[in-house]
Amino acid sequence: MSTLPKVQFCQLFINNDWVDAVSKKTFPTINPQDETVITNVAEGDKADIDLAVAAAKKAFHRRSEWRTMDASQRGLLMLKLADLIESQARYLAELETLDCGKPVKEAEEEVYYSTTVLRYYAGKADKICGNTIPADGEVLSFTVKEPVGVCGQIIPWNYPIPMMSWKISPALAAGCTIVLKPAEQTPLTALAVAALIKEAGFPPGVVNVVPGYGPTAGAALTHHPDVDKIAFTGSTEVGRLVMAAAAANNLKRVTLELGGKSPLVVFNDADVEKAAQTAHAAAFANGGQCCCAGTRTYVQSGIYDQFVEKAAEIATKRSVGNPFDDVQQGPQIDKEMYCRVLEYITAGKEGGAKCVAGGDKVDSKGYYIKPTVFADVTDNMKIAREEIFGPVQSILKFDTFEEVVDRANDTNYGLGAGVITNDITTALSFAKQVRAGSVWVNTYDHTTSQTPFGGFKDSGLGRELGEDGINQYVETKTITVSLPKQPQI
Template identity: 45%
Template sequence: MFARSALVARGSATSQVGRIQLRFFSHLPMSIPIKLPNGLEYEQPTGLFINNRFVPSKQKKTFEVINPSTEEEICHVYEGREDDVADAVNAADVAFNNGSWSNIDPLQRGNALYKLAQLIEKDKDVIASIETLDNGKAISSAKGDVELVINYLKSAAGFADKIDGRMIDTGSTHFSYTKREPLGVCGQIIPWNFPLLMWAWKIAPALVTGNTVVLKTAESTPLSALYVSKYIPQAGIPPGVVNIVSGFGKIVGEAISTHPKVKKIAFTGSTATGKHIYQTAAASLKKATLELGGKSPNIVFADADVKHAVENIILGIYYNSGEVCCAGSRVYVEQSAYDELIKQFKVASEAVKVGDPFDENTFQGAQTSQNQLNKILSYVEIGKDEGATLITGGERIGDKGYFVKPTVFGDVKEDMRIVKEEIFGPVVTVTKFKSLDEVVEMANDSEYGLAAGIHTLNINTALKVADRLKAGTVWINTYNDFHHSVPFGGFNASGLGREMGAETLENYTQVKAVRAKLV
């Protein structure tokens, strides 16, 4: 099948050295049959999705996609380059300017999004399984992701005919009003930890407001976004409105960010990359929204239900294998409750089922890449070297697949790297505190500000602390508790703008003021 091949290092690695990613020049078909580990079979699209068709990349390059649970190749997909981005942007620009989407009755846009949600809903078992295969997350988590996708698309559809301006009373001599209009072509770059959910969080607000989209998938997890894109034309969304280009950040991401016809950039990923994209967008005055990293505090007061708090800490740090930007990776426990909580938390951490992500009883699947596994294990060594006490975990599980034990550090100091830096894995630090003022100060002592958790039976304490925490989302007696109507986003180095809720619509519209003199 392959005419010739090239080996290109990408930083993901074999167990000892570094995995070499195969990139080929090929004549790969536009879809290939795949049998999933749970017995389901489906056709996986491999092309770029441009103008409602799957097409090969201009240069016919492909790259391999790896199963993180087995370290085996799943398939190859076509790799986009700058010329493919240009094609996708041109298609999106034509679709925007011809009015086939931006000028139609808003209710039609809402109906199309709702139909897209229904098509996904009918196929949700296969879609969740693709997510688990490609990302390594537990199938239970993947099913939860797909439900969130469905609910969010339906919720966003309901905003279609509610995007309006206002009339302004400026006296009897003039008629003045505002209206909200779409921006045009929106460039979107999504991460590998929630591939399908981030696809939905990005395209839904862009589409419901009348924009068109060029989206880059994460190179390690392109499969689910490509698969569900086959439903775009079936939902009644015109050609060019949604375009998907698989590829690498330094090529495809950069080309999208710098293209003059792209009017807005939406990015989810690391803070370092987000800063670069923000600077790039600023050079051409593109609107930008960034959902970036986090090092979120999870606070437990002495009056909290310890068992319930431990359950929420587990969900906060081990859910999705800890690869969550808002993971509750810094736990603060009131001094009098510390010993009991550590005792229960250690037992609960060691009881977390880690392994085959297609096992319905698995809670923590594989890390998404060898790179990420190596990073997590390196931070375990950093924590030991810094003098923290390793309470449990800190080891790789097996020699095949990117699995790691849930890891808890105690006796930490606030200036330790494992407390300050985002690890993006199932590693948590636990610290004592004596007073409300002390824990608020420690919780806020971070460059980030994405999320926080508070556990207490005293609603007055909960609300006082929530008001003082510098975080975009505060969960009380729960954690990682998302709802499609509740906005999500960060303060400080955790980003700009919001996902979900009515607030996200502001990111994809601009205000036009009209003032007419009456004669």
């Protein structure tokens, strides 16, 4: 493209106003394509979080415009926001590509996907129902669902707009108010969406966006005594810190969507060409920067050699370059992750795995890495056990069903899993026995607004999307009324 998108919003968004940080500090957001500074963004910290939480708390007051608004009206505001986002899809996609390096075509698809999440929950806003209960005694008992309150939401850099939609949509539908901290690597689209939130007509304080760093702004949000709920997507290591902070003051409700080391199992009866393509997409989507990436590819021994050859061929042909061009993969997010991925590639080579594709950086400016495939990987290797978060696929051989289920489960993670087979019994048996929050059969990472998403074990707590997503943002209140069988008249 000839011109880059114009950055319009660099301040904090608090109470529907654009403000500088109290400290007046800013921080640079970096273009991963060429390592240049895109712009400087207001750096929020504890003082700014305090202001944002106060605004959200005021907006949540029982007599506020937001709390007294009809649920159906909340849904209409969300639909208007979805329309506004859709109207700016190309601009938001280009801004996303500038900030995080993903191919612009993928970024645009993600913007449209995010509007489906908003619209799904907009339809839920006036359908959050309680129950009547046949309780013992001369009473009438029923439940109502009420918004949990002020929600702190911390989103990652790998899918900024979709993750924002995952967080704000169920919270808004439930009637909560929000303080959202985008990742410091990718603050620009969250601020652009904040402007659209104001344009859509949401009352002041309902959604606040405070860019900043995890140890300052993030820690202040998770520790804040007036925050009732924390939703975090990121690493397991940071997730533990978030959970501890949430318990420090007021036992905040917590939703954690954390790391993964997901297995994708390919059985002998699979079509090797199709299976290799599915496995490639599972491992390399978003440059491998995906929490549920299927990077442990288990292939049954009967087709193993053929599969490895095809996987290497596909990876070698994967186009890497300027994400504004027609490519499949852009740069990694930043220098830290770039160096970390290269260290894992070195560990794979030194650990005895066979590098059959890639295995090095791209010789150009920016954080580009060649799509890398390792064969002859064993379960004890570092690249088979640790989350790499980059374009690296590990292929492991197995013989029997029982063996591969045990090996697939031999991890602290449990976010996703996949199986490729033409045998429905094999597929459903694997789905039943593998310990993962999402299991895909003959596809991978097919996640929609209707399907709950979240992990077992160290991959997190709670679920996002679907009906379960609403449940993370409501409290159940039981009301019991004395109701004698014979009215006293």
